[in-house]
Amino acid sequence: MQSKIIRGPRGVQMEEVWAAADTVLGLGERPTIERVRQQLGRGSPNTVGPMLDGWYGSLAKRLQSPVDAIEQDDGAEVPLPAPVVRAAKAMWGRALQHADERVTAQFTEARKDLSVQAEALRQAQDVLAQETQRLADRSEAYDMAMQARDAQIAEMGRLVQELQQQLAGSQEMLAASRSESKQLRLAADAERRRQEAKEVEHRGERTRLEERAQAQERRLNAEVDRARQESKRLALKLEGDARASAKSLSASLEKARELEAHVVTLQAEKAGLVKDLQAARDETKDLRAKLEQRSTEMFAVLSELRDRLPTIPTSDPVQSTLKTRKARAKASNRSN
Template sequence: MARGITEIDVHTAADALVAAGERPTVERIRAHLGTGSPNTVTRWLETWWQGLGQRLDGHQARLAVPEAPEAVARAAGQWWGLALEAAKASLEEELSVERAALQADRDALLKDREALDAEATTLRSENETASTAKRLAEAQSTELARLVSRLEAQIEETTLQRDAAIAREAEIVASRQALEQRFQALQKSADAEREGFLQHIRAVEDRANAEVDRTRQEVKELKIQQIELVKAHTAADKAMQLLLDQAKAESKDAQQELSLQRTRTEAAESRLGQLQEVSDAVEAAIRRARASSGSAAGRKKTFSPSPKKRSKIAGSK
């Protein structure tokens, strides 16, 4: 019930409807009262119908005229009984209609209740599904937060590694530049040594050509020395060119293989050692050549032929 109503309220409303010339029904009583559930109105309306006969009998007694003739009183009683029977028949018909309507309302309410129960079951199922989805979403959110923290740590570690790699790259570039400068210095030194060596060879050749008339034997020895020196010079040039090509290739590989920094540094140090060995070998060859030229000059001085032999040589020419 929207608002509590009593039996007196329903009976008063039914009396008011009858006084207004209307037949009291559940809907009219509810409309008259402005509230009340159909079940409650129907129950109190039945008690109103049940007490209607007694109230009509009392009303008939109040309307009886003691001085009226017996025929009139009998006729009035019969008329009143017929009226009561007609009223009862009409009321019973109305009551059956109202009961049928009430039963239809009850059936509709039952259907509505069943529909509401089904909807409530569906809502409970959806609520459970939503709760499960919520728990799953919370778990996923926790897992995502953990993954985000892990990714942030990895990003920080990667940043540190990148900074270290950049610093290491700068060190390798500086080391490469130092190696290139050292190589250039070695190359300049080797070029200077080679130029001096060539000048020395030219001087030896000049002296040998000047002394060719003195002795063919000395010329042969000088030619042999010249051939050896040229071979040594050629070998030195080839070694220097090979080392230059290797150094250029290694310099190019150093730019493409920054990730192999330690290996590259060790290889560069190994190549530097080879350059030093070659430089030492070139210097040793130069010293041997100088020593050989010095010994040849000494032999020239000690092998100075006598005037007679010189004349014989001139005669043979």
């Protein structure tokens, strides 16, 4: 019985899917929808999936050995000799064993792929849980923010009411201010009229004051002229006095210079006299020192002579003379 050919809605045919699955199986991989689509290079999963299921359904029948098919056919004649059939059966058994080993390896690889996918799925679930928690936290923060915003809105509503009340009060104050401004305007008009009347009066007064000021100015100009004449006369007199003072000052300066020269001469003479006086004092001091030395020497000589001479009961005139000289020397020292 021939299998019915199914054509896909996008031009993918059953035999193409089966051939691609056989190729993938021949490469030692498990035929999956994605691998078959990669082998074909086209086709959607919804189209390739049912065709691949049909390929798996016919796989057992296709893997059945020709000998088993002959044995199941009752009354059919064997077209081949028994040795050929046994050899074919042995080769088919080896092929089945190799296919089983390949399928086992493919299943192991598929199990590993599933483990990797399961781990990736678990990680994705963890990420999703974290994202869910983050969204929950953000939602809670949004709720708190909304509550705060509601409180702000309520506060703003209260402030709006207060502002409306203040606006009503301000409008009342504005009306009162307008009334007061009107009254002030009327008062200002009355004051302006009064000021205009005063200004007219002030103009007349200013005219009178200007006339008086002009008369006063003329009188002051006359006095200024007289003062100028008097100033000229005084200037001439001051000039004469200045000339006389200059002459007197010149004479005084000349006399002062003469006195300064005389003072310099006197100072020089004084310096010479002071120098001579100091020299005389120094000489007097030297003479006095020499005199005292001579007196001391004479006293020593007299003392020595007195010690050598015999004792005289009467008064010694030499001793009296020495005492008199000592007293005079002391008096002279005190006076100096």
